[in-house]
Amino acid sequence: MKVDNIQSLKNILSENGYKITKAREDTFSVLLSPEPQSMAALIDKAHDKVDRVTMYRNIDLFEKLGIVNRIYVGWKYKLELSDSFMEHHHHLSCLSCGKVIDIEDEQHINEFIKSVTDKFNFTPRHHQFEIDGFCNVCSESKKS
């Protein structure tokens, strides 16, 4: 289910017995962004519309409803709207300088996911693949 506009939000909320409120619409609207955002950034963007505590509560709710995903980048989590049933987050994260490199190689991974979820009768929602280590620059400087 694609969740990319306010109407989808409203549908999901009422289908699940939750009320459609201004705070939830505002929470949703600050989530609209091409980049995953930290909780702090979301709170900051909405601070004159929605209370901090309400943000936490609604983000939790949205996560339970599959509207947002929490992904780990380096050491911290970030939040983003699910824009499809299955998200892709594959990256290399440098332990030394913190640089994050995105990988695109869906094929290998998708095969793998299918084989393993089938085996356990598991319904996938989201996945994340992270490799921590040292980027080319930092590996180089260690050698000297």
Added chain:
Amino acid sequence: MKVDNIQSLKNILSENGYKITKAREDTFSVLLSPEPQSMAALIDKAHDKVDRVTMYRNIDLFEKLGIVNRIYVGWKYKLELSDSFMEHHHHLSCLSCGKVIDIEDEQHINEFIKSVTDKFNFTPRHHQFEIDGFCNVCSESKKS
């Protein structure tokens, strides 16, 4: 490089120009456990030997040196000693009941890691692969 005793710790520290201190040995010793542990648990176990702040600093250092890994289980991170150069953490995590299922399928994943790290000249230390979704039991109960 296997890091499973105090001697390995000492070697790694001095090879990298860091001092061998009692606080670092104590930090290392509370990490010895078959299970990954939360930061809070580590601080608690060592609280009469090592200051909280020093724990944070040394865990950070150990992570940079590849002595510990930080892994995400559900929403929180836990720490554990690396007992080999490359750790394997692959699991399915149920968003509804919280059950965690471990996967063992090294082959697929190892191939993939090699191809992608080679491409970016990245030196891997640790990786983690998590699939969130609904386990067989919870998927079933949703259908009714």
Added chain:
DNA sequence: ATCTAAATGCAACAAAGTTGCAATAACTAA
């Protein structure tokens, strides 16, 4: 229009992580 439960905002709190700095302890070289 009224009623009721759900949702919000506020205040206060708890937990997690960070910073600056003075005191201490580990290595270095004489």
Added chain:
DNA sequence: TTAGTTATTGCAACTTTGTTGCATTTAGAT
């Protein structure tokens, strides 16, 4: 072995992040 230098530690204070209880408000059912 001692003296000197620098990294490391512990402490106090602080910031950030997340949580709880409760009185007030608001969405939606009747």
